[in-house]
Amino acid sequence: MPLDIILLIIRIVVALILYAFLGTVLIYVLRDIRTTSQRMDESQRVSGRLIVTEHKEITIDSGQVYPLKRLTTLGRGPTNTIVLQDSFASIYHAQIVYRSGQWWIEDQHSHNGTSLNDIPLTEAVVLSSEDVITIGHTKLLVELD
16 A cells, blocks of 8 residues: 555544544533533522412402512413413502512503502512512512522
8 A cells, every 4th residue: 555545544544533632622621611500590480489379350369379470460360470360450450579689579560460468569678588469460479589
């Protein structure tokens, strides 16, 4: 076999070994990034939930649990995070937002208003565990971790 062909074969083999090595390193780096990202998400995850304690219409069961997201919207509209089948709830009634390390609730200029512990909301207010939100005929207990 001529020397040129032998050198070409050696170059191809070395290139394949190099690409295999770089591919292996890339796979390990991507796995590490994914694992680190999941750990960061878990450490930054905040949790809370709303529990229906009272409702005068039959479509919602007392005790139903709704998990809170960083932005949770409440109302009758189908695009809300929590859809309330309550004829006294507005389409976009209220929103709960996690900001500055606290949960805040704000009425969205609803027709019948939103109450927190039987006090009507006029501005954004910080939520605490065991607070009760009233929207129409629905009462929701706040549980925060």
